[in-house]
C-alpha cells in the first residue's frame with residue numbers, strides 16, 4: 001500500500017534529528033506514525049529526509065560524517081521495527097539483493113525488510129561488489145531474480161557490464177531488477193543499462209519480482 005502523505009514539517013524534524021545524531025528525536029518522528037510498515041516509513045519519511053540531506057551535502061551544508069551518522073541512526077531504528085514475518089510455505093523464487101560497487105546500504109536494508117515481510121527469503125549478497133564478483137555470486141547462489149541497489153551514477157552504469165556478464169554465462173538469462181537514486185532521477189537509465197525492470201521504492205520490488213516470475217512461468 002502506498003504511504004500516506006507525511007507533512008514537510010515531520011520530514012524536516014526527522015532530518016534535523018538525523019543530522020543532530022539524535023536517535024531519540026528520530027524515533028519520536030517514527031512513533032508519530034503508529035502502525036506504519038517499514039515500506040511506508042521508507043517512502044513517506046526516510047527517503048524524502050535523505051533526499052533533502054543529499055541536497056544539503058551537495059550545497060556543503062552538512063558534512064559526509066553527518067550523512068554517515070544519520071544513516072547509522074536510521075539503520076538501527078529500522079532494525080528495531082523489523083516485523084517478525086516468517087517465510088511463507090508458498091513456493092518463492094530464489095532472490096538475491098546486493099549493492100553494486102558503492103557502499104550506500106540503507107536502501108538494501110529496507111529492501112530486505114520489505115521482501116522478508118512479504119514472505120520471501122532473500123539472500124543478502126552484501127555491498128561494494130564489482131560486476132564480475134556479483135555475477136559469480138549470483139550463479140553460485142543459483143538465483144532466479146537479482147535485485148541491485150545503487151546510489152551513485154558510476155555504479156548504475158556498471159549494471160550494463162553485470163547484465164553482459166550474466167548473458168555471457170549462457171543458460172536462461174537471470175532477471176536483474178534495479179533501484180536507487182540514479183534510476184529515480186532518470187527513468188530511462190534502467191533501459192540504457194539493460195536492466196529487466198526498475199523500481200522507485202522497496203514496495204515496487206514486490207510487484208517487479210511477481211512480474212518477472214510470471215513472465216518466466218509463461219516461457220515454454
Ligand code: B12
Nearest residue numbers: 050054071102103104105107149152153178179180199202
Ligand atoms: C546517506 C548517504 C551516504 C552515506 C551512506 C551510509 C550508508 N550506510 O548507507 C555515506 C556518508 C557513507 C555516503 C558516502 C558517499 N556518498 Co552518499 N549519499 C547519501 C544520501 C544522502 C542518502 C542515500 C540513502 O541512504 N537514501 C535513503 C535510502 C533508503 O534510499 P534509496 O537507497 O534510494 O532506497 C530506496 C529506493 O531507491 C528503493 N530502492 C533502492 N534500491 C532498490 C533496488 C530495487 C531493485 C528496487 C526495486 C528499489 C530499490 O527502495 C528504497 C526504499 O524506498 C545520498 C543522496 C540521495 N538522495 O540518495 C548521497 C549520494 C548518493 N552520495 C553521493 C556521494 C558523491 C557520496 C561519496 C562519493 C561522497 C564522498 N565524497 O566520499 C561517498 C561514496 C561512498 C561509496 N563509495 O559508496 C552522491 C552521489 C552522486 C552521483 N552522481 O553519483 C549523492 C547522490 C549525494 C549528492 N547529491 O551528491 N553517502
